[in-house]
Amino acid sequence: TQLLEQSPQFLSIQEGENLTVYCNSSSVFSSLQWYRQEPGEGPVLLVTVVTGGEVKKLKRLTFQFGDARKDSSLHITAAQPGDTGLYLCAGLGGSNYKLTFGKGTLLTVNP
Amino acid sequence: NAGVTQTPKFQVLKTGQSMTLQCAQDMNHEYMSWYRQDPGMGLRLIHYSVGAGITDQGEVPNGYNVSRSTTEDFPLRLLSAAPSQTSVYFCASSRRAGGNNEQFFGPGTRLTVL
Numbered sequence: 001t002q003l004l005e006q007s008p009q010f011l012s013i014q015e016g017e018n019l020t021v022y023c024n025s026s027s028v029f030s031s032l033q034w035y036r037q038e039p040g041e042g043p044v045l046l047v048t049v050v051t052g053g054e055v056k057k058l059k060r061l062t063f064q065f066g067d068a069r070k071d072s073s074l075h076i077t078a079a080q081p082g083d084t085g086l087y088l089c090a091g092l093g094g095s096n097y098k099l100t101f102g103k104g105t106l107l108t109v110n111p
Numbered sequence: 112n113a114g115v116t117q118t119p120k121f122q123v124l125k126t127g128q129s130m131t132l133q134c135a136q137d138m139n140h141e142y143m144s145w146y147r148q149d150p151g152m153g154l155r156l157i158h159y160s161v162g163a164g165i166t167d168q169g170e171v172p173n174g175y176n177v178s179r180s181t182t183e184d185f186p187l188r189l190l191s192a193a194p195s196q197t198s199v200y201f202c203a204s205s206r207r208a209g210g211n212n213e214q215f216f217g218p219g220t221r222l223t224v225l
Contacts, residue, residue: 031211042115042201042216043154050211088154092212097142097161098169099212103153 023089134202
């Protein structure tokens with residue numbers, strides 16, 4: 001069974017601060033996805049990283065896939081209240097049909 | 112496009128009752144899946160389908176049945192509801208089976224079993 005561990009589980013920061021969320025595993029993934037989920041809604045895909053060492057930017061969000069494709073990070077610069085939500089990482093491993101999700105990081109950005 | 116739709120949005124059942132959670136997508140996606148989300152547990156895969164007529168088990172399939180008679184619909188059936196099935200259920204679809212399997216999620220069904 002492939003496991004993805006996310007840290008921290010909870011994060012509460014002030015508007016304008018920077019933060020990093022981590023997604024770690026002992027397993028190799030062929031690709032890794034990041035989703036954001038707001039209360040009462042389904043997760044929404046933010047980005048997919050495929051190549052070891054890959055870095056993708058989405059406005060103030062920077063996503064990195066580890067060189068060994070076992071871990072990933074999400075860095076947010078100058079966080080805003082609109083960034084509040086549950087951030088989930090999900091990895092595609094041996095089976096292309098099954099995504100393994102981490103338990104998520106609940107981010108609160110206070111004005 | 113409506114995307115992925117789920118009905119009902121909320122449901123309360125008594126132990127032992129059966130019901131079907133409906134899921135439909137209008138994007139002509141090959142792959143569809145059901146997850147449950149519980150506090151502290153993340154999203155766990157229940158069943159999935161790589162195309163009409165093809166289904167397979169995920170991580171937590173016990174107590175649930177699925178079928179995929181059309182590309183658009185993927186209902187989830189609870190045979191005899193138990194309190195342990197209290198959860199939020201999400202249906203998701205992906206353009207094609209294989210590839211990166213990037214998921215489009217529905218809005219969820221919040222189920223309480225008393």
